[in-house]
Amino acid sequence: MAGLTCGQVMAVLSDVVDGDIAPALGAQVEAHVAGCGQCARFGQQFVTLLGAMRQQLARPDDVPADVLACVRARLRR
Ligand SMILES: [Zn+2]
Numbered sequence: 001m002a003g004l005t006c007g008q009v010m011a012v013l014s015d016v017v018d019g020d021i022a023p024a025l026g027a028q029v030e031a032h033v034a035g036c037g038q039c040a041r042f043g044q045q046f047v048t049l050l051g052a053m054r055q056q057l058a059r060p061d062d063v064p065a066d067v068l069a070c071v072r073a074r075l076r077r
Pocket residue numbers: 005006009032033036037038039040
């Protein structure tokens with residue numbers, strides 16, 4: 001199945017968090033996380049974040065701050 005590896009997903013997560021990611025790549029990340037138990041455990045917040053971003057593309061500065069804080073804290077662990 002075409003898509004990203006777990007390592008590729010992890011590599012772009014910081015970009016996802018910063019909102020510095022192409023929508024098409026964001027969709028690939030979301031699709032991987034949805035189908036990968038390992039990433040899903042780590043990345044449930046990312047799915048939430050990506051969903052929020054997709055709904056708010058017209059307002060990219062309006063990603064929920066609590067989601068960003070939670071994701072950033074995990075990335076820095
Ligand atoms: Zn994975």
